[in-house]
Every structure is written in C-alpha cells, then in structure tokens.
Amino acid sequence: MDDFLAARLQMAVSFVFHIVFACIGMTMPWLMFVAELKWIKTGQKVYLNLAKAWARGVAIFFAVGAVSGTVLSFELGMLWPKFMEHAGAIIGMPFSWEGTAFFMEAIALGIFLYGRNRVNKRIHLASGLMVGIAGVLSGIFVIAANSWMNSPAGFDWVNGQAINIDPVKAMFNKAWFHQALHMTIAAFASTSFAVAGVHAYMLLHHKGNDFHRQALRIALGIGTVAAILQPLSGDFSAKRVAELQPVKLAAMESLFKTAQPASLVIGGIPNVKEEKVEYALHIPKLLSFLAHGDFNAEVEGLDKTSKENWPPVAIVHYAFQLMVFMGILMMGAGILFLIFKFWWKENLDKRWWLKTMVLLTPTGFIAVEAGWIVTEVGRQPWIIYGIMKTSDAVTPMPGIQFSFYTITFIYILLTFLVFWLMRRQILAIHMDHQIFNTLD
C-alpha cells in the first residue's frame, strides 16, 4: 500500500471512530439532563435511575472520545505536517476554544457523576446542563476548522505561503454555519435514535418495563425533533455547497455536464469513464430548485472542473444517497411517532413499533458516517479547497501502512469492547438494581 493512501485511510479510520463518540458526547448529556430534570420535577425514582444509567454511558463514551480526539490532534501533524505548518497559524484558534469547552465539559461531568451527594441540588443540575452545552460548543468549534478546509478564508496565498493571516475571518468562514448546524442536529438525531433502539430492544424482552419505556420516550422525543429539522438544514447546506463548492455538489449528484435546468438524480451507478449515471431515477428540474431555489437555474457540472481535480465521484455519490436515505427513514419514523403520540397512543407499545425502532438503531450513525464521507471525500483532491492538494500535505515518513494497520486494529478492538461493555451495562440493570447506588 502506498504511504499516501495509508495516511488517508488512517485519518479516515480515526475520524470514523471518533465521530461516533463525539456525537454521543454532544447528545447523551442532554438525555441525561432531561432525565435528571424530570426526576427533580416529578420525584419518580425511575427518572433518577435513568439519569444515573445514562450518566455512566456518557462517562464511558466521553473517555473514549477524549482519547481518540487526542489521537486526532496529533495525527493532524503526524500525517499532514505540510498542512498543519500552514493551517496551524490560521485555524488553530477554534481549537483553543474547543479545548476550553472540552475542559469545562470534563469538569462538569466530573461534578455531575461524582457530586450527587456532595454538592447542592441546583449546582448538580447546572453541572449536567453545563456538560451538554460545553459538549455542543466543542463540536461547533471543531467544525470551524473543517469548514475552513472547505471554504478557506482569512489569509492570502502568495507563492506557497499564507500571508495577511486573520484567524477571526478564518474561523467565521462561509461554510461554518451550515456545517455546524447540520452536524449538531446529526449528532442529536443519530445518538437519540441509537439510544431509543437499545431501549426498544430491551422493552421487547422486558415487556412494560417502566425504565425502558421512559428512556425510549425521552430519546425518541429528542430524536424526532432532530430528524424532522435535519432535512431543512440539509437543504440549506446543499444550497451553500452549490455556491461554495460546486464540484462537490456535482459529485454528490453525479452531474457530469452542466445543465439548465438540472434534474435530481436518485440512486444509480455513476460511470466516470463515460461520464454518465446508469440506472438512476431522474426528477426533472428538482436539482435546480434544491441547489438554487429556482426550477430553471443552471447547476454547474463536473465538466466545469478539469478531471484531475475531481473528487472520487462514485464514493461521494453513493455516500450522499445513503445519507439522504437514512435521513428520510428517521424523519418518517419521527413523523409516525408524533402521530402516535398525539392521536394514536396505543401504537407506541405495539411490538411492531418497537421492532421498527430496533431496526432504526444504526440509521443515524450510518447517516453521520456517510455525510462525513461526502464532505471529506467530496473535497478531494484538496486538503485546503483550491489552495493545497492533499498529496502535497502528506508526511515524508515511509511505512505509514503499519501505523494504519495498528490504528485500525485498535479501533476495531475498542469498538467491540465498548459495545460489549454497554451490553453488560444494560443487562446488569435487570440483574441487580444495586448498581444505581454505586456511583453515590
């Protein structure tokens, strides 16, 4: 395997792993906080148990996310030194804010987890809220660095050097808002649906168990809001990408030739050699509308860009289709949930509904990974869009394949361990209720 490919794959594996923990770290504290709030309001013990159980989940995922995040901050320099050499001064600032937010999150989590009997109730509740706020903020700050790679700003590139550096402009780049919005909602949708799926599964095996019923209700409530909002933010993102990175949008849609009006391509197999999509469903004029808000607008195709600067079209196209499909599934489930909740309550306890929830467990995370592939692979061959090629940024160190294999092996192992650990955690709830007291 050549070193460049190995470096890209290692980075990809590290992100694929980390992003799951980051999403959970952003969202799960909110679930925990809602449960805690309900406990304080209603005094029902089931909410207290729920808050405690979820807090343990937060701790495990937070810790793994913290170490995999540390790995990433080093990997930026270890795999892409030429990138960091130039980008560090421009885009380092959001990382220092992210560090602050992360610090606050760690401290607040420490107080929430271990302080239940040591600090007063109000501070304890506030610390739970703080975990959630800081988690979301740290995600938003990190996205600033990624969105800058998609939409570089805050410097002039002269003879291979960045001059007139303005980190504030760089941080408030044009892609930040839509990317941060889309990612934050994605974190809420994916985590909530995954949590809902787990509790739905437990409900299938422990019929009518109040703990899991309440858990499912809270998770699904948050997940529904996110799943219904997400297509709106997705539409907004698509319009921004059409403006900022037309070639990425063209790859997402496999639009080889500039068209006016352009039809929306659903599914299909892109044939890059012959520059066409086979077996796809075309909806006339819809892409023009989705990208520019006008059914007759021109949409720029891949032909406007020379072929050596195309991203891998097929990967981006498939990933995009997959993300949208998963998003639609979750939105559908969300709408059903609302209908059932307000007009057709008895369905919420039906087995088919619970089974549907179980099936939907991974959908959000599949969408997150696919979306991340769209944004990252869609930017190739650039590491800084239009400025620096990824191949020019890679480390001169040979043998990266070995670190790639090692990292891959470890992350697969950790994934299994975390799953196994969570499984034990959940099973233990039914074996012994004492565990809820061990954290006091």
Next chain:
Amino acid sequence: MIEILIFVLGIAVLLYVLLGGADFGAGIIELFSGKKGIDIISKAIAPVWEANHIWLILAIVILFNGFPFVFTTITTYLHIPLFIVLLGIVFRGAAFTFRYYDTIKDNTQKYYTQSFRISSLITPFFLGVTLGAIILGKIPANFDGTFYDIFISPWFNFFTFTTGIFLTLLCGWLAAVYLIGEAHDEESYLTFAKISRTFYILLILSGLGVFVVAEMYELHLFSRFIHSWIGVVSIVVATLTIPFLWRNIKRGNSVQTRLLAGIQTACIIIGWFAVQFPVMIFIADGSHLTVWNSKAPDRTIDLLVYALIVGILLILPAFAYLFKVFKFEVNGNNKNSQSL
C-alpha cells in the same frame, strides 16, 4: 505577548507533568502496591483523570497554533515515539475507564488492569524519549539520509532513553507522593510511603544520569544550567528541598510532601525552560528553531493569548471547584494517616 504564550505553555507542561504524570504514575505504582492499591488508585483518579489530560491538549494547541513549524517538526521526525505515546494514551484511557465503569466485576478486570499498567509505564517513557530528542539536537535539518538517520536516530539513543526513564520515575514518584494522602489505613499508607521513598532515590539517581549521559553526547547540559541564573536557582532549590521532602514522607505529612514535590517538579520544568529559551528545538546542523523564528504571525499569537486568558478565567475556578469538592473531602476523611 509571546512571553505570555511561553508562560502558559510552561504552565500547561508543568500541570501535565504534575497531574497527568501522577495519573500515569498511578498505573505504575499499581505494579507494586497489590490489590488494595487498585481501589485507592481508582477512587483517587477516576473523577479527575480526563481533566488532567487536557493539559496535554492545551500544550499541543499552543504549539500548532502559535508555533506550527515546531509542531510539525516534532510530529514529522519524532513520529515513531509519538505514535507509541498515542497508543499508550488510548489503551490507558480505555482500560481505566472500562475497568472502572464495568458494572460486572469479573476476571475481565484482570485484562483491563494489565493493559492499564503496561500502557501507564510505556507512555511516559516514550514521552520522555520525545522530550529528550527535542533537547538532544539530533533532529536532521532535511530529508537527506536513510530512514534510520531521519526517523530513528534522533530519538533512539542513550540520552533519550535516560530522559525516558527519568520521566517515568518522576511520574511514579509523583503518584506515590499523591497517594500517601489518599491512603485510608496504615498499611496502605506505609506501602505508598515506602514506594515513594524508593522511587525518590531512583529518580534522583536518574536525574544525575541525565546530566552524565548528556556529557557523553557532548550536550553540556550542566554548564548550560549554571550559565543561567534561573537554572542555578532551580537546581539549588530542588537540591536543598530534598532532605525536607524525605523527612515529610517519613512523618506522613501529606500536604507538605505534595507541596514540596510540586515545587521540585516545577524547578525541573522551569529550569529546563530557562536553559532552553529561546530555543524550542535544537537541529542537528547546529541551527535552532527558536521562539522568534518559528512563531506564528503576531495577530495569531495575540488572538491565541486572548483565547487562553478567557479560557483560563473560565477553567481555573471550575477546576479549583472540582478539586475542592473531591480532594479536600477525601483528605478530611483521612486524619488517621496524617497523624502517623
């Protein structure tokens, strides 16, 4: 502005060595303290370990934002030891978390404990190796040469091994000193006191070793120290406090012991920074990456410093509160060990 940045970098390194180091050390100490040690250690570090390791992230952020070329030089030429450090951090964090939060304590605990200890030992060693390589000045100026010349020899030598051992022992010793105050009964108190005395002797010897080996590599560390007044002060203070610290360990004064250990560690870090300033990395061809020739543009530095000041104003009170809630209460429960 740049002075403030270097100051904060120094604080981050110091706190990482003190707090993160004690964390690593706790894993090392487990190797010697038996079953009972595990409980005390887990309880003592569980609430704070994640927060402790953010000092490392702070140092990294300062480097890649404020001194990007220094950061990429380190990550390029010292790729291999840093990679091992990363593996260590991942294994250690994961193993500790899994061990602590697993609801069912069966014999899987054994594997977590094993990985926790081994990675606690390996990580500070290779961190020390990395730091040693930065001081030693064998990092090449370009990519002429073999794989060994460029990517191995800068860190694979006796000097870096000595600094690796030194840092490992420092971590173990800091942990032992810290755990004296966490011990709830006489037996574990005596265990930690004994371990901390042993580690202290080894630490002092390895510290001397660093200076001796440095001479072998024509790195005149000692004369550099005595040519800087801060270097002299830090050596003198660190040396003069040795007997006090020794006596305090014997008497079981956990507060004074911790304080003195903190002062001695600060002397090491301050001395190192003072002797090295303004050089950040010594390069093999005799050139230097200094604070001045590798810093980011002023506007970046200014904004970074503002961000750090705001961040510190938010974090420090919260951090102090976290320690107040957990650490003082533990000490309060613990009078019998302090009166020994």
